[in-house]
Amino acid sequence: MSIRVGIVGISGFGGGEAMRLIASHPSFDLVYAAGEGSAGSRLADRFPGAPAGLADLVIERWDPATLPKLDVLFASLPTGTSAEALARVPADVRIVDIGGDHRYAEGWAYGLADVWPDRIAGRTRVANPGCxxxxxxxxxxxxxxxxxxxxxxxxxxxxxxxxxxxxxxxxxxxxxxxxxxxxxxxxxxxxxxxxxxxxxxxxxxxxxxxxxxxxxxxxxxxxxxxxxxxxxxxxxxxxxxxxxxxxxxxxxxxxxxxxxxxxxxxxxxxxxxxxxxxxxxxxxxxxxxxxxxxxxxxxLGKGAAGQAVQNANLICGLPETAGLDGAPVWP
Amino acid sequence: MSIRVGIVGISGFGGGEAMRLIASHPSFDLVYAAGEGSAGSRLADRFPGAPAGLADLVIERWDPATLPKLDVLFASLPTGTSAEALARVPADVRIVDIGGDHRYAEGWAYGLADVWPDRIAGRTRVANPGCxxxxxxxxxxxxxxxxxxxxxxxxxxxxxxxxxxxxxxxxxxxxxxxxxxxxxxxxxxxxxxxxxxxxxxxxxxxxxxxxxxxxxxxxxxxxxxxxxxxxxxxxxxxxxxxxxxxxxxxxxxxxxxxxxxxxxxxxxxxxxxxxxxxxxxxxxxxxxxxxxxxxxxxxLGKGAAGQAVQNANLICGLPETAGLDGAPVWP
Amino acid sequence: MSIRVGIVGISGFGGGEAMRLIASHPSFDLVYAAGEGSAGSRLADRFPGAPAGLADLVIERWDPATLPKLDVLFASLPTGTSAEALARVPADVRIVDIGGDHRYAEGWAYGLADVWPDRIAGRTRVANPGCxxxxxxxxxxxxxxxxxxxxxxxxxxxxxxxxxxxxxxxxxxxxxxxxxxxxxxxxxxxxxxxxxxxxxxxxxxxxxxxxxxxxxxxxxxxxxxxxxxxxxxxxxxxxxxxxxxxxxxxxxxxxxxxxxxxxxxxxxxxxxxxxxxxxxxxxxxxxxxxxxxxxxxxxLGKGAAGQAVQNANLICGLPETAGLDGAPVWP
Amino acid sequence: MSIRVGIVGISGFGGGEAMRLIASHPSFDLVYAAGEGSAGSRLADRFPGAPAGLADLVIERWDPATLPKLDVLFASLPTGTSAEALARVPADVRIVDIGGDHRYAEGWAYGLADVWPDRIAGRTRVANPGCxxxxxxxxxxxxxxxxxxxxxxxxxxxxxxxxxxxxxxxxxxxxxxxxxxxxxxxxxxxxxxxxxxxxxxxxxxxxxxxxxxxxxxxxxxxxxxxxxxxxxxxxxxxxxxxxxxxxxxxxxxxxxxxxxxxxxxxxxxxxxxxxxxxxxxxxxxxxxxxxxxxxxxxxLGKGAAGQAVQNANLICGLPETAGLDGAPVWP
Structure with a gap:
C-alpha cells in the first residue's frame, strides 16, 4: 500500500526528522515538502544525505491552496503560525500537527500515542504532544x-x-x-x-x-x-x-x-x-x-517526528510500529 | 609575604585547579606537590601549560612523613583515603581538605567561606564543602x-x-x-x-x-x-x-x-x-x-579549589580575594 | 530468506553498531552475540534500546568451539586478538572481520565495498577496511x-x-x-x-x-x-x-x-x-x-559496521543496500 | 602606574576576552567600552561575572569623536568595518587592532609579539595577527x-x-x-x-x-x-x-x-x-x-586578546607578561 504524505516545515529539525523516518517507512511515500527558508531548493541541497529517491524533490513554498493530492500531511511549523493555514487543508487530507497550535484544540485528538492509542485511531486531525x-x-x-x-x-x-x-x-x-x-x-x-x-x-x-x-x-x-x-x-x-x-x-x-x-x-x-x-x-x-x-x-523522536509517524500509523490503520523499528544510535 | 604551600592530589582535577590558582596567588609559593599516578614526573609533564617557575617541580609520592616545611597544605584526595594520613601532618601545617573526609569532622571547620567566614578565620583545619x-x-x-x-x-x-x-x-x-x-x-x-x-x-x-x-x-x-x-x-x-x-x-x-x-x-x-x-x-x-x-x-572553582584558596586566605589572615580575582572565562 | 548471523565483540562500539543495523535488516537474524566484558548479560542490559526481539539474547563468552550454526559471523575484536580464534571458525561460516587482523591477509578479500564490489561478492572471508x-x-x-x-x-x-x-x-x-x-x-x-x-x-x-x-x-x-x-x-x-x-x-x-x-x-x-x-x-x-x-x-558506519553489513550483503548475494537504507541522523 | 585603556567591540568574543585580561592587569584601567549590540547596557548585564569594579561601566555606542582621554584603545571589530573610524582616533591614543583591517597596512606594525617584539615596542599602531x-x-x-x-x-x-x-x-x-x-x-x-x-x-x-x-x-x-x-x-x-x-x-x-x-x-x-x-x-x-x-x-588568547595585551605591554614599555601570567584552564 502506498500512502501519499507531505511535510510542511521541512527546513526545521522536526520536519527534517519526519523526512528521515518517512524515507524508510514501508507504506509512506513522500510526495510533497514545503519549507520557509529552503523553498526552491532540492531536498538533497538541504539534506545532503537524503535518500536517492527523494534527492530531487523540490521544496515548495507552503500554501495550502497548492497542495497536491495527499493522504497525510505532517505539519511542523512554529507555534502561532499554523492555525489559519491548516484550517484550509482539505478535510480528506489527514493532518498530524507536530507544532503547538492544536493541542487540545477543538476537533483535534491529542496524540499521546503510547498512552491512549484508541483515542487517535481513525481520527483525521491529531495534535502531537510537545516534547x-x-x-x-x-x-x-x-x-x-x-x-x-x-x-x-x-x-x-x-x-x-x-x-x-x-x-x-x-x-x-x-x-x-x-x-x-x-x-x-x-x-x-x-x-x-x-x-x-x-x-x-x-x-x-x-x-x-x-x-x-x-x-x-x-x-x-x-x-x-x-x-x-x-x-x-x-x-x-x-x-x-x-x-x-x-x-x-x-x-x-x-x-x-x-x-x-x-x-x-x-x-x-x-x-x-x-x-x-x-x-x-x-x-x-x-x-x-x-x-x-x-x-x-x-x-525529535518520541518528542516530535517519531510520535508523529506513530500517530499517522494509528490514523491510517497501519501497524503502530511501521517505519519506527530503528534501534537507537549509540554511542 | 611568602607563604609556603603544598598540594597533595595534584594529578586530580581539584588538585590541578589548586595549582593553577596558587600559581598566580600574590602570597602563596607552591613548594610541594604530591600525586599518585604522576609521582616522579615534573609538573610540566603533567601540566604542559604550568607556569615557568613551577615547571621543574618534581611531583612526589604522598607521604606525610616526608613533607617539607609548609605553612598550608591543600589536600585533594579521594573520599575515604585521607583521614589517617592527614592526621599525621604536623599541627603547625594548616590544612584545607578539598576531599570529603573531614566535613563536620571533629576539630575541622566547615569551610563555607561566603556564608560564615568568621568560623574559618584563624582555624588550622578546614574542610571544604563538596561541590x-x-x-x-x-x-x-x-x-x-x-x-x-x-x-x-x-x-x-x-x-x-x-x-x-x-x-x-x-x-x-x-x-x-x-x-x-x-x-x-x-x-x-x-x-x-x-x-x-x-x-x-x-x-x-x-x-x-x-x-x-x-x-x-x-x-x-x-x-x-x-x-x-x-x-x-x-x-x-x-x-x-x-x-x-x-x-x-x-x-x-x-x-x-x-x-x-x-x-x-x-x-x-x-x-x-x-x-x-x-x-x-x-x-x-x-x-x-x-x-x-x-x-x-x-x-572546580567555588566547588573545590577556588573555595579552598579562599579558605586558605581566611586562615592565613590574607585578603579573602587574594589570588581569586580572575573573571570567568567566556565563552 | 532468513540468514543466521552472529556478532563477536558486541560490547564494543563497532559490534554494537552492527547489532543496530542487523536488527532492522530484512534478511539477517541475529542468533548469537559474544563479548568480553558483557558475557552473561542480556542484550537489553547492555543496550537498553535493543529491539524487543533481541532483548533477551544472552551474550556469550567468545569461543569459536561453541558457535551455534551460523551463516555469517561479524567479528569486531581489538586488533591483534582475533587471528587465531577466527582461524578456528568452521569454513562454512562466512566471516566479515571489522577488526584489523586480516586486512590484506592471505585468503581474505579486502572489503572496500563501494570501490570493488566484484572482488567481494561470493567470498567467504572479508576484511573490512579500517575507518x-x-x-x-x-x-x-x-x-x-x-x-x-x-x-x-x-x-x-x-x-x-x-x-x-x-x-x-x-x-x-x-x-x-x-x-x-x-x-x-x-x-x-x-x-x-x-x-x-x-x-x-x-x-x-x-x-x-x-x-x-x-x-x-x-x-x-x-x-x-x-x-x-x-x-x-x-x-x-x-x-x-x-x-x-x-x-x-x-x-x-x-x-x-x-x-x-x-x-x-x-x-x-x-x-x-x-x-x-x-x-x-x-x-x-x-x-x-x-x-x-x-x-x-x-x-562506525561506512568506517566499521555499515561497510561490514554491505560486505555481508555482497557475499550473501543480497541487494547491496539491504538493511542500509537509513538516512543519516540530523542534527 | 595606571594606564587608561578602552575596548571597542566589547560585545564580541575578542573584545570580551580583552575585558577579562585587562580586568586583572596590574597597570591597565578599563575606562571605556563600546559595542554595537550592547550599547547602553552595563558591563555586568553583558558579562554577569565581570569584576565588581567594572560592573557599572556603561557600554557606549562606538564613535571615535566621543572617546574619553585614553592611553590605549583595543579595537575588536569585524574585518572591513574599522579602517575609517580608527583613522579618526587621536594620534596620541595608541591602538592595538585585534580585527583584520590593518595587518601589513601602512603605518601599522604587524604584532607577532613572540617573534619580533622589537618591531612592536614603541609603536603607536599595532595590528594583531589573525588567529x-x-x-x-x-x-x-x-x-x-x-x-x-x-x-x-x-x-x-x-x-x-x-x-x-x-x-x-x-x-x-x-x-x-x-x-x-x-x-x-x-x-x-x-x-x-x-x-x-x-x-x-x-x-x-x-x-x-x-x-x-x-x-x-x-x-x-x-x-x-x-x-x-x-x-x-x-x-x-x-x-x-x-x-x-x-x-x-x-x-x-x-x-x-x-x-x-x-x-x-x-x-x-x-x-x-x-x-x-x-x-x-x-x-x-x-x-x-x-x-x-x-x-x-x-x-581568543594568543590568537586575539592575549596577544593584543602582550602588544599593548610592548608599546607601553611594560613587562611583556604583565596581566598575562594566568595558567591555562584545565580541564
Whole structure:
C-alpha cells in the first residue's frame, strides 16, 4: 500500500526528522515538502544525505491552496503560525500537527500515542504532544492511572537538548560557543507547556485538579529530554507507594506497548537517541511519601517526528510500529 | 609575604585547579606537590601549560612523613583515603581538605567561606564543602537565615559537569563517547552529600530539622554545577515569600561579600567557569507558597579549589580575594 | 530468506553498531552475540534500546568451539586478538572481520565495498577496511583510477571522532573531561593504517608506488571521520586537473553506486552520521598542480559496521543496500 | 602606574576576552567600552561575572569623536568595518587592532609579539595577527629563520574552535545543534588569512617567495586552534632536517621568551585554553625530506586578546607578561 504524505516545515529539525523516518517507512511515500527558508531548493541541497529517491524533490513554498493530492500531511511549523493555514487543508487530507497550535484544540485528538492509542485511531486531525509533555506524561501516566500520586502537587524539573529550541540563526543564545559548556534554566513559573500537561494529568487521574511546577533547562547536547518529576504519593500508612509498586504499575500500563521501556535503572537520554522509544523509571521513598518519576525521550523522536509517524500509523490503520523499528544510535 | 604551600592530589582535577590558582596567588609559593599516578614526573609533564617557575617541580609520592616545611597544605584526595594520613601532618601545617573526609569532622571547620567566614578565620583545619553542597547552600543560606522557607521540605535537583566525577580512566561511564550527548541521573535517594547539606541547613535555620530530596545528574559538559531547588515557603497568607523578597534577602545576606552574585535572571553555569564566583537566583510563587532557588558554581572553582584558596586566605589572615580575582572565562 | 548471523565483540562500539543495523535488516537474524566484558548479560542490559526481539539474547563468552550454526559471523575484536580464534571458525561460516587482523591477509578479500564490489561478492572471508582507510580511499579511488594524481606524494590529514579510539575505561586520555574541548594530533609518521592505505593505492593506480604522510587527529565529537588529502596532480601544462575534472571523475567512478555521494561543497562529518554513506569532495588548483580530496564517513558506519553489513550483503548475494537504507541522523 | 585603556567591540568574543585580561592587569584601567549590540547596557548585564569594579561601566555606542582621554584603545571589530573610524582616533591614543583591517597596512606594525617584539615596542599602531596566522607563524618561524624548510611549498591544515567564527546569531551554521558533532572544512583555496601568512613567511625567510595551501576546518569546540603544517625540508642528503633539529631550532629561537613552549609531544589545543601560551611541536622524516610543524594557541588568547595585551605591554614599555601570567584552564 502506498500512502501519499507531505511535510510542511521541512527546513526545521522536526520536519527534517519526519523526512528521515518517512524515507524508510514501508507504506509512506513522500510526495510533497514545503519549507520557509529552503523553498526552491532540492531536498538533497538541504539534506545532503537524503535518500536517492527523494534527492530531487523540490521544496515548495507552503500554501495550502497548492497542495497536491495527499493522504497525510505532517505539519511542523512554529507555534502561532499554523492555525489559519491548516484550517484550509482539505478535510480528506489527514493532518498530524507536530507544532503547538492544536493541542487540545477543538476537533483535534491529542496524540499521546503510547498512552491512549484508541483515542487517535481513525481520527483525521491529531495534535502531537510537545516534547516536554511527551517525556513527562509517559512517565506519569501509570502512576496517575493507578492513583499512586497526588495530581495536585507535581514538580517537573525538565532538561532538553538544544535542538528543542529549534534551528539556530537569528538567536545568539543558541550559538555553539554560547551554548556549549553551559547549562541554562529558563521560563521559570511560566512555561508554555504547562496547560497541556495539566489537562492531560487531569484526564489521566479521572478529573482531579492538577498542580504543577515546571522548570525547563537547556543542556549542551543536541538531542534528548529527561524529565525528573517529584511527586507526593497518594497512599497512606503502609499503602504508600514503593519503587517496585511504581515499576509494576508502569509494566502493567505499558504491557504489550511497543515503544515504552520500563527500567529499574535511572534512564539516560542517550538510550533513546534517534529512536521513537521512551524510557520511564521510578524511585520512591515511602517514609517521606515521595515518588520520583523519570521520563526520557529523544525530543525529535518520541518528542516530535517519531510520535508523529506513530500517530499517522494509528490514523491510517497501519501497524503502530511501521517505519519506527530503528534501534537507537549509540554511542 | 611568602607563604609556603603544598598540594597533595595534584594529578586530580581539584588538585590541578589548586595549582593553577596558587600559581598566580600574590602570597602563596607552591613548594610541594604530591600525586599518585604522576609521582616522579615534573609538573610540566603533567601540566604542559604550568607556569615557568613551577615547571621543574618534581611531583612526589604522598607521604606525610616526608613533607617539607609548609605553612598550608591543600589536600585533594579521594573520599575515604585521607583521614589517617592527614592526621599525621604536623599541627603547625594548616590544612584545607578539598576531599570529603573531614566535613563536620571533629576539630575541622566547615569551610563555607561566603556564608560564615568568621568560623574559618584563624582555624588550622578546614574542610571544604563538596561541590553540590557549595552550590546548594549558597543559594539557600539567605532564605534560611530569614526564615523564608521550610527547612524540612526541600527538593534539590542538581546537575554537574563531568569533571565532578573525577578523572577518567578505569571507568567507561565517563568516557567521552559514552558521556557526550548524554544526560544521566544517578544515586537517587542516596547521595553521599545529603548529610553535609542537612547539617548545614539545620545550622543556618537555627536548629530546625532539615528534610531533603537530592537528585544529582551528570551533564555533558566539563565544568559547572547548577542546583535547582524547590522549597516550600514558611510565610502564611499575605506574608508568603515573593521573588523580590528572596532576591532582597540574598542581597542583604551577601552585601559586601566578594564572590556571590545575586541575579534576577536564572543563573547559567557558564557565568562562573574558571572563577570562584557563585550565582544565586530565585523565583517564587506566593499563590502556591513555592520558592525556587538556583545556585551556580564552577565545580572546580567555588566547588573545590577556588573555595579552598579562599579558605586558605581566611586562615592565613590574607585578603579573602587574594589570588581569586580572575573573571570567568567566556565563552 | 532468513540468514543466521552472529556478532563477536558486541560490547564494543563497532559490534554494537552492527547489532543496530542487523536488527532492522530484512534478511539477517541475529542468533548469537559474544563479548568480553558483557558475557552473561542480556542484550537489553547492555543496550537498553535493543529491539524487543533481541532483548533477551544472552551474550556469550567468545569461543569459536561453541558457535551455534551460523551463516555469517561479524567479528569486531581489538586488533591483534582475533587471528587465531577466527582461524578456528568452521569454513562454512562466512566471516566479515571489522577488526584489523586480516586486512590484506592471505585468503581474505579486502572489503572496500563501494570501490570493488566484484572482488567481494561470493567470498567467504572479508576484511573490512579500517575507518581512516575507508574515508581516505573512497575519496582517492576515482583520482587514482583516472590517473589524476601522483600516488607517490599524498598527504593525509585525518580527523576522527573519539569513538574511533574504542570504548573508554582504562584510559583517561579518552575521558570526557580530558577529551572535550580538546583537539589532539597523535601517531605522527607512524600510524598503523598506512600499509593498508598504501597497498590499496598501489592497486588502484595500477601498481605505481604509493608514498604517504598520514596524520590522525582526535576531534571532540563522538562519531565521524574527515580525511583532508593533499595530492600532487599528474597532468602537465593545460592538462592539469581542475576541480570539475575531479568531481566528474568521481561521478563517473561512483555512477550507479548507492552509498557514495559526490559533492561540490566541502563535505561535513555530520552529513553521514548514523548511515553507511560516504561523501567525497574535491578542490583543485591547476596553477600549483594541487588537488585536495576530501572524504567523509561515519567511523562506525561506512568506517566499521555499515561497510561490514554491505560486505555481508555482497557475499550473501543480497541487494547491496539491504538493511542500509537509513538516512543519516540530523542534527 | 595606571594606564587608561578602552575596548571597542566589547560585545564580541575578542573584545570580551580583552575585558577579562585587562580586568586583572596590574597597570591597565578599563575606562571605556563600546559595542554595537550592547550599547547602553552595563558591563555586568553583558558579562554577569565581570569584576565588581567594572560592573557599572556603561557600554557606549562606538564613535571615535566621543572617546574619553585614553592611553590605549583595543579595537575588536569585524574585518572591513574599522579602517575609517580608527583613522579618526587621536594620534596620541595608541591602538592595538585585534580585527583584520590593518595587518601589513601602512603605518601599522604587524604584532607577532613572540617573534619580533622589537618591531612592536614603541609603536603607536599595532595590528594583531589573525588567529590562524598566530598559530601557524609561531610554529614556522624557527624553521624559516634557520632555513630548515622551503618557504615555497607549505601545506597548512588548520582547525579552529567555533568561537573563531564570531558570535552566533544571524547565522545558523554556527548554531549549537548544527555545529555540535560536526567537523566542517571551508574556504578551500581562498582563505582570507593567506596573504598575511605569506607576507610574514617571506620576511622570516629573508625574502624567498612563499607558497601556501591553507585549509581551515571548524571543530566542535569553543576555543582552540591547531595548525598542522606539512613542509618540504630545505636540506640535502645527510643535512635533511630531523625532528630533533627542528625542536632545537625552536628552543633556540624562543629561548628566554615567555609564551612559547616547545614540546616533543604533539601539542593539544586544551593545553593553551584561557592563556596567552603557544605550543609548537615538530616531526620530521629526513628520508622523505618532510617536516611537520604543529602550532597550538587559544584563538581568543594568543590568537586575539592575549596577544593584543602582550602588544599593548610592548608599546607601553611594560613587562611583556604583565596581566598575562594566568595558567591555562584545565580541564
Amino acid at each position: 516536554f509533555p511527551a517525556a513527562t506524561l509517559t512517565a506519569l501516566a501509570p502512576l496517575l492511572a493507578e492513583g499512586l500520586i497526588e495530581p495536585g502537587n507535581i514538580v517537573i524539573d525538565a532538561k532538553t537538548g538544544i535542538s528543542g529550541a529549534g534551528r539556530g540563526g537569528g538567536d545568539s543564545r543558541f550559538g555553539y560557543a554560547e551554548s556549549n559548556e553551559n547549562l541554562v534554566p529558563y521560563g521559570l513559573l511560566r512555561h508554555v507547556h504547562v496547560p497541556e500537561i495539566e489537562t492531560t494529568i487531569e484526564r489521566l487521574s479521572g478529573g482531579s485538579a492538577a498542580g504543577l511546577v515546571f522548570t525547563p533547562h537547556l543542556v549542551p547536547m543536541t538531542r534528548g529530554i529527561l524529565a525528573t518529576i517529584y511527586c507526593r504519593g497518594r497512599g497512606r500508612g503502609r499503602d504508600r507507594a514503593s519503587t517496585d509498586q511504581c515499576l509494576d504499575a508502569a509494566r502493567r500500563f505499558y504491557a504489550g506497548r511497543a515503544f515504552v521501556r520500563v527500567t529499574d535503572r535511572p534512564p539516560q537520554t542517550k538510550w533513546a537517541t534517534g529512536s521513537n522509544l521512551a524510557f520511564v523509571g521510578y524511585a520512591a521513598d515511602p517514609e517521606r511519601n515521595l515518588v520520583i518519576a523519570m521520563g526520557v525521550v529523544d525530543n | 553540590f553542597p557549595a552550590a546548594t547552600l549558597t543559594a539557600l543560606a539567605p532564605l534560611l537565615a530569614e526564615g523564608l522557607i521550610e527547612p524540612g521540605n526541600i527538593v534539590i535537583d542538581a546537575k554537574t559537569g563531568i569533571s565532578g566525577a573525577g578523572r577518567g580512566g578505569g571507568d567507561s561511564r565517563f568516557g567521552y563517547a559514552e558521556s557526550n550527548e548524554n544526560l544521566v541521573p544517578y544515586g537517587l535517594l542516596r547521595h553521599v552529600h545529603v548529610p553535609e547539606i542537612e547539617t548545614t541547613i539545620e545550622r543556618l535555620s537555627g536548629g530546625s530539622a532539615a528534610g531533603l530530596v537530592f537528585t544529582p545528574h551528570l551533564v555533558p559538559m566539563t565544568r559547572g554545577i547548577l542546583a535547582t531547588i524547590y522549597c516550600r515557603g514558611r510565610g502564611r497568607g499575605r506574608d508568603r515569600a515573593s521573588t523580590d523578597q528572596c532576591l532582597d534577602a540574598a542581597r542583604r545576606f551577601y552585601a559586601g561579600r566578594a564572590f556571590v552574585r545575586v541575579t534576577d535572571r536564572p543563573p547559567q553555569t557558564k557565568w562562573a567557569t574558571g572563577s570562584n564566583l557563585a550565582f544565586v537566583g530565585y523565583a517564587a510563587d506566593p499563590e502556591r507558597n513555592l520558592v525556587i532557588a538556583m545556585g551556580v558554581v564552577d565545580n | 581512516f582507510p575507508a574515508a581516505t580511499l573512497t575519496a582517492l579511488a576515482p583520482l587514482l583510477a583516472e590517473g589524476l594524481i601522483e600516488p607517490g606524494n599524498i598527504v593525509i590529514d585525518a580527523k576522527t571522532g573519539i569513538s574511533g579510539a574504542g570504548r573508554g575505561g582504562g584510559d583517561s586520555r579518552f575521558g570526557y573531561a580530558e577529551s572535550n574541548e580538546n583537539l589532539v594530533p597523535y601517531g605522527l609518521l607512524r600510524h598503523v593504517h598506512v600499509p593498508e592505505i598504501e597497498t590499496t593505492i598501489e592497486r588502484l593506480s595500477g601498481g605505481s608506488a604509493a608514498g604517504l604522510v598520514f596524520t590522525p587527529h582526535l576531534v571532540p565529537m563522538t562519531r565521524g571521520i574527515l580525511a583532508t588529502i593533499y595530492c600532487r596532480g599528474r597532468g602537465r601544462g593545460r592538462d592539469r586537473a581542475s576541480t570539475d575534472q575531479c568531481l566528474d571523475a568521481a561521478r563517473r567512478f561512483y555512477a550507479g553506486r548507492a552509498f557514495v555521494r559526490v559533492t561540490d561543497r566541502p563535505p561535513q562529518t555530520k552529513w553521514a552520521t548514523g548511515s553507511n554513506l560516504a561523501f567525497v569532495g574535491y578542490a583543485a588548483d591547476p596553477e600549483r598542480n594541487l588537488v585536495i580530496a576530501m572524504g567523509v564517513v561515519d567511523n | 590562524f596566522p598566530a598559530a601557524t607563524l609561531t610554529a614556522l618561524a624557527p624553521l624559516l629563520a634557520e632555513g630548515l624548510i622551503e618557504p615555497g611549498n607549505i601545506v597548512i591544515d588548520a582547525k579552529t574552535g567555533i568561537s573563531g567564527a564570531g558570535r552566533g546569531g544571524g547565522d545558523s551554521r554556527f548554531g549549537y545543534a548544527e555545529s555540535n558533532e560536526n567537523l566542517v572544512p571551508y574556504g578551500l583555496l581562498r582563505h582570507v588569512h593567506v596573504p598575511e601568512i605569506e607576507t610574514t613567511i617571506e620576511r622570516l625567510s629573508g625574502g624567498s617567495a612563499a607558497g601556501l595551501v591553507f585549509t581551515p576546518h571548524l571543530v566542535p569546540m569553543t576555543r582552540g586552534i591547531l595548525a598542522t603544517i606539512y613542509c618540504r625540508g630545505r636540506g640535502r642528503g645527510r643535512d635533511r632536517a630531523s625532528t630533533d633539529q627542528c625542536l632545537d631550532a625552536a628552543r633556540r629561537f624562543y629561548a628566554g621568551r615567555a609564551f612559547v613552549r616547545v614540546t616533543d609531544r604533539p601539542p593539544q589545543t586544551k593545553w593553551a585554553t584561557g592563556s596567552n601560551l603557544a605550543f609548537v611541536g615538530y616531526a620530521a622524516d629526513p628520508e622523505r625530506n618532510l617536516v611537520i610543524a604543529m602550532g597550538v594557541v587559544d584563538n
